[in-house]
Amino acid sequence: xxxxxxxxxxxxxxxxxxxxxxxxxxxxxxxxxxxxxxxxxxxxxxxxxxxxxxxxxxxxxxxxxxxxxxxxxxxxxxxxxxxxxxxxxxxxxxxxxxxxxxxxxxxxx
Amino acid sequence: xxxxxxxxxxxxxxxxxxxxxxxxxxxxxxxxxxxxxxxxxxxxxxxxxxxxxxxxxxxxxxxxxxxxxxxxxxxxxxxxxxxxxxxxxxxxxxxxxxxxxxxxxxxxxxxxxxxx
Numbered sequence: 095x096x097x098x099x100x101x102x103x104x105x106x107x108x109x110x111x112x113x114x115x116x117x118x119x120x121x122x123x124x125x126x127x128x129x130x131x132x133x134x135x136x137x138x139x140x141x142x143x144x145x146x147x148x149x150x151x152x153x154x155x156x157x158x159x160x161x162x163x164x165x166x167x168x169x170x171x172x173x174x175x176x177x178x179x180x181x182x183x184x185x186x187x188x189x190x191x192x193x194x195x196x197x198x199x200x201x202x203x
Numbered sequence: 204x205x206x207x208x209x210x211x212x213x214x215x216x217x218x219x220x221x222x223x224x225x226x227x228x229x230x231x232x233x234x235x236x237x238x239x240x241x242x243x244x245x246x247x248x249x250x251x252x253x254x255x256x257x258x259x260x261x262x263x264x265x266x267x268x269x270x271x272x273x274x275x276x277x278x279x280x281x282x283x284x285x286x287x288x289x290x291x292x293x294x295x296x297x298x299x300x301x302x303x304x305x306x307x308x309x310x311x312x313x314x315x316x317x318x319x
Contacts, residue, residue, distance in 0.1 A: 095262075103243070128307050137293060137310040138246070183245055190236070190261065191308060193245040 096121040098186050100194030107174050108202050115197045117184035118166040124186040127160060127167045132181045132196075141182075142169070174201045205229050207311035209294050215317045216284040224279040224314050226294030233299035235277040236308070239263065239290040246293065252277055253299050284318045291315050 097120040107113050117127075125146035130138035144151045144158045144167065151158050155174075160167040171178055179201045184194040210225045228235065236251035248261030252271040266288060268280040277296075281288060292315075297308035 098245075100245075126306075137312050139310070140307045143307060190248055190251060191246075193238075193247075195243055195245040 096124055096186055096188065096192040098184060098192050098194040100184055100197055102197060103195065104198045104200070106200045106202060109174060109176060111174055113169075113171045113174055113178070113199055113201075115169045115182055115184070115199070116166060117168070117186075117194050118164075119186040119192075120165065121186065121188060122162075122165060124188045124192075126187040127158070128185050128187070128191070129158060129169050130183045130185070132183065134180075138183060171199075174199075176201050176203055207294055207296050207309050209292075209311035209314050211314060212312065213315045213317075215319065216281075217319050218285060220284050221280070221282050222284065224281075224292055224294075224316075226277045226279065226311055227275050228277075228294075228296040228309075228311075229275065230296060230309070231274060232296035232309075233274070234308070235271070235294065235296045236261070237267070237269065237277070237279045238293045238295065239288075240293060240313075241290050249279065249292075281316075284316075286318045289316060289318045 100117045128143035131141045132138045142156050144160050155172045157170040181196045181198050183196050185191045207228045233254045237249040238246040247263050250269040252258045258269050293313050294311040295308040
């Protein structure tokens, strides 16, 4: 079955710097890659997603890139703010959603 | 729309007790699923359903039962709770084919379960 790895497990950046989180997946048939943000004690919420026929997608300070050949995709957050501090999960989807283990992002003021 | 709702928010059980975690959605979604979330392990799929009367196992189904008698409800049953089932449980729903069709799923607020 699908296996999703995510790195790093923790990431600390200074406010205003960029943050990059990377995920790899094993099943080349996966064709949808969402990213979720989870604040402490809350439910995961979708922040951006990308389909397999697209290489890059951007939404204000957040962007996602996908390399289907290498089977990896990345989340890029620019101009980080303290409210970006949370746990971020990537997922790869075909019939079901398979999640990475998460990255705890801390944005230091 | 209430979206996806879950009850209870928090529950303490003793080993061997049984209980049912409730999940309901009002978006007419065909696909519903249960995940457990443990530190450092992301969200792992327990069971899922693609419509009323149809359920299937996910990655970690042992110790859990589900049923889907209506489109709206998807309860998760713990038959004999064990400390290893201490976790946060999330229910989620989406349109059928969302995973392959590139549409997200919507999560409930979660149930925090502690088994002593």
